[in-house]
Amino acid sequence: MSDFQIPQNPTITDVLVYLVQMDGKLERVEAQATKTNGRVNSIEEWKTGLQAVAQYQEKHPNQQPQQINAPNATTVQVVTPSKWFQNEKLVAGVVAVLLALAGVLSFMVGQGVSQ
Missing domain, CATH: 1.20.5 (Single alpha-helices involved in coiled-coils or other helix-helix interfaces)
Incomplete structure (x- = not known):
C-alpha cells in the first residue's frame, strides 16, 4: 500500500510518519472519489431522462420525439406542446x-x- 514500511519495532515517530502518509493518500482518494461520484450522478440523471423519453415514446408512438435537457434533474416530466x-x-x-x-x-x- 505504501512506500513506507513500518519496522518490526516501530517508534512513535515511525507510526506518525506512516499516518501522515496515509492521510495524504486518503485525501487524494477522497478527491478522486468525489470527482467520480459527480460524473456518475450526471450520467445517472441523463439515463433517467432518456428512460423517460423512451417510456413516453412507447406510450405515444404517433407523436414527434421529445427532447429533454435535464442536467440536474432527479425527476423528468415530459410535457408535449x-x-x-x-x-x-x-x-x-x-x-x-x-x-x-x-x-x-x-x-x-x-x-x-x-x-
Missing part, C-alpha cells in the same frame, strides 16, 4: 367571450338596433 384548443382554461375563456358577444348581439337585434 399542446394545441390551443386542448387548453381547458383557454377554451373556457373563448367560450365565455363568445357567449357574451352572442348575448350582446341578441340584445341589439331584440332592441332593433342596427349599425
Whole structure:
C-alpha cells in the first residue's frame, strides 16, 4: 500500500510518519472519489431522462420525439406542446367571450338596433 514500511519495532515517530502518509493518500482518494461520484450522478440523471423519453415514446408512438435537457434533474416530466384548443382554461375563456358577444348581439337585434 505504501512506500513506507513500518519496522518490526516501530517508534512513535515511525507510526506518525506512516499516518501522515496515509492521510495524504486518503485525501487524494477522497478527491478522486468525489470527482467520480459527480460524473456518475450526471450520467445517472441523463439515463433517467432518456428512460423517460423512451417510456413516453412507447406510450405515444404517433407523436414527434421529445427532447429533454435535464442536467440536474432527479425527476423528468415530459410535457408535449399542446394545441390551443386542448387548453381547458383557454377554451373556457373563448367560450365565455363568445357567449357574451352572442348575448350582446341578441340584445341589439331584440332592441332593433342596427349599425
